[in-house]
Amino acid sequence: MSDNKGYxxxxxxxxxxxxxxDEPYGVTPEVKSVPQDRIIRKMDEYMSRRDYSGxxxxxxxxxxxxxxxxxxxxxxxxxxxxxxxxRKTGNRDGAFENGEAALGLIGELDFGDTVSAGTxxxxxxxxxxxxxxxxxxxxxxxxxxxxxxxSEKTAPSLLGGLYNNMALTCVALNEYDxxxxxxxxxxxxxxxxxxxxxxxxxxxxxxxxxYEAQLGAESAEDKIGELLDKAYDLLKNTAAPHDGYYAFxxxxxxxxxxxxxxxxxAAELKKIxxxxxxRA
Numbered sequence: 001m002s003d004n005k006g007y008x009x010x011x012x013x014x015x016x017x018x019x020x021x022d023e024p025y026g027v028t029p030e031v032k033s034v035p036q037d038r039i040i041r042k043m044d045e046y047m048s049r050r051d052y053s054g055x056x057x058x059x060x061x062x063x064x065x066x067x068x069x070x071x072x073x074x075x076x077x078x079x080x081x082x083x084x085x086x087r088k089t090g091n092r093d094g095a096f097e098n099g100e101a102a103l104g105l106i107g108e109l110d111f112g113d114t115v116s117a118g119t120x121x122x123x124x125x126x127x128x129x130x131x132x133x134x135x136x137x138x139x140x141x142x143x144x145x146x147x148x149x150x151s152e153k154t155a156p157s158l159l160g161g162l163y164n165n166m167a168l169t170c171v172a173l174n175e176y177d178x179x180x181x182x183x184x185x186x187x188x189x190x191x192x193x194x195x196x197x198x199x200x201x202x203x204x205x206x207x208x209x210x211y212e213a214q215l216g217a218e219s220a221e222d223k224i225g226e227l228l229d230k231a232y233d234l235l236k237n238t239a240a241p242h243d244g245y246y247a248f249x250x251x252x253x254x255x256x257x258x259x260x261x262x263x264x265x266a267a268e269l270k271k272i273x274x275x276x277x278x279r280a
Contacts, residue, residue, distance in 0.1 A: 031069060033074055034062050034066045039059075043058065049244075052085070059078055059085060062074070063078045063082070075105060076102055079099075079105065095127040102124060103121075115147065117147060118158075118162075121143045121144035122140070125138075125166075126165045128140070129169045135173075138173070164203050167182035171206075176214045183203050183207050198246065201232075208227040208256070211223045228256075232262070235249070236268075247273040248273070250269040251273040254266040254267075
């Protein structure tokens, strides 16, 4: 039996895109989406164990899968996760490389003024701030703020995170009035979020650092003490689940308490974090 179809198909005239993938030119490749929810859940498991090397391998594996499957949305999510990962591990080049790639994908996907675009702007801006590139961070924060404040789809937790991280950058640029205004907005927004006490505690600690930078340790001593008391009370009495993220926040906040001489509070927070990690 002849296998002649009786008509000419693309395989008869289009050259393959490459010898390995056998995709013809001019044909839109099929998108094979990566399982974003499952990837994030697995990341949470790695972070609950502080397994940063495992988390990195996990993200790079799925990044390659997203690229091979032409899944731009999945790639954007993974690039954002890698920016955060490298920010936490102190890898400047890794954070910036994936940040620039994520910003490029915003254009490719034509996300424009979507909340997803705003989240990417914040993520990359926060990485710039973490590595001292504050002048580069501010325009991205402003773009994210314009999106978040006008969109009804913006979750309060996202808005609170924006204000908090933008304020940190303002402090680094000695723009204290603007920073305290943003911290106030962050505190107000997070009051309406379940488990928002953790982010409020972080904000209070950030405000303590801002007062020290603006006034000096001696002049700001009373304000700092008041803010640290509020932060510790929130961390100890939060309704948030005592999970890996709670452990991460306690671990992150403990050095601030030590820095200001609150050694017992710092030790207690470290103990809480260690107990959670040991159970994971």
